[in-house]
Amino acid sequence: MLSFSAVIACSTPKNRVLQANHTPVIRTDTVKINADAVDLPPVTEALEAQQAVDIPVVVTTEDQVREMMRQGINKGADWTETIHYDVRKPNFVIIHHTAQHSLNQTIRTFQLPHTKVSSHYVIGKDGRVVQMLNDYLRSWHAGRSKWGNVTDLNSVSIGIELDNNGKEPFPEAQIGALLSLLDTLKTKYQIPFTNFIGHADIAPTRKDDPSVLFPWKRLAERGFGVWYDESNLLPVPDNFNHVDALRIIGYDVSNLRAAIIAFKRKFIVVDTGETLTEFDKRVLYNLYRRYF
Incomplete structure (x- = not known):
């Protein structure tokens, strides 16, 4: 039998995932999928069967990945596997503030089915970094947005949410943790320094985060984003558009x-x-x- 296999691993250890009371936590185990499973009933059918007998169901990352891998196999075609392929590679980092009141509240929001919103990372005021999705997977953080010629920022970016209600300063511990995370992501994925931007940059008609209190100049000095040369503000030419x-x-x-x-x-x-x-x-x- 022709076989198909894939491995998707989350880079965050299990003990970095924050669990709130009565909150289903997305598992971060390594997920292994073998094509022999293609002939098994789809996950959606299994879930429907469970729901029919009123068994509570939590759809985990593993369940979703298995279902995606099943859907990616065309049973009407012959299968022979290539050795040349990639998964999604992030090329932007989008920074947000949560506009909520706690780290736990944001994590809960990202785990409720009806919210339809998520992010790869959430950083607490105390500097705690919680990863909620593998970097290679597409989270739902950017929404309707555009930057340059890119109109689907979710597909090319990593989303980082900072626990902040939008009206308060960003604590030093939080910014320090953010800078450390940005350094890791920039090095790991070779993200251009100009591609570290905010949610308001890509969705200016809808969003204003991170707030005006966010230290963009400090980030630019560390190589994340751009800032102007305050000592060299030349007069603007007459033909400047x-x-x-x-x-x-x-x-x-x-x-x-x-x-x-x-x-x-x-x-x-x-x-x-x-x-x-x-x-x-x-x-x-x-x-x-x-x-x-």
Whole structure:
């Protein structure tokens, strides 16, 4: 019999997964799948059978991966296995704040079926890092978004949620843990430094996270994201097109007002209005010349 096998392993040890009371925890065991299982009843049928007799069901990562692997086999075709393939490789990191009130609450939110939202990592105020999904799998954190020509950020990014209600400072322990995690991800996946961005950057009409209190300058100094040269803000040339500059940096300018506000929340901070001042234009021009 022709065989098909795959291994998907989560890089986070089991003891790093936080378990709240009465909360189903997604298992992070190594999942091994063999094609002999293709002839077995699909997981969905097994779950339906269990539900028919009122047995509580928790759909784990292993269950979902098994079902995906089954669906990926076309029984109407002959099978002969290639040796050249890859799984999804992340090329962006998107940073969020949770807009909730605790690490436990966010973990619970990401484990409820009806919320339809998730993230690869959640970082607590005390610096605790909880991984909730294998880096190679696609989480549902970006939503409707765009950056440059990329319109499906979920498929190419890792999502990191910071436990923060959106109105409070980010503690030193939390930022320290974030920087350590970013360093690991950047090195492991060779993510370009310009591709460390925020949720508000990619969804400016819907989102404002992380908040204006987030230390983007500090991240840029460590090689995660961009920042302007505060000592070299040159006058803007007469032919400088600020709309084109925003677009080239990555912003979706189809709603120019939202793009300007997102830009100012990140780089200007003290003024988040919808109009670019002369100073704002100098900052934008500096970023444009420096990185793009």
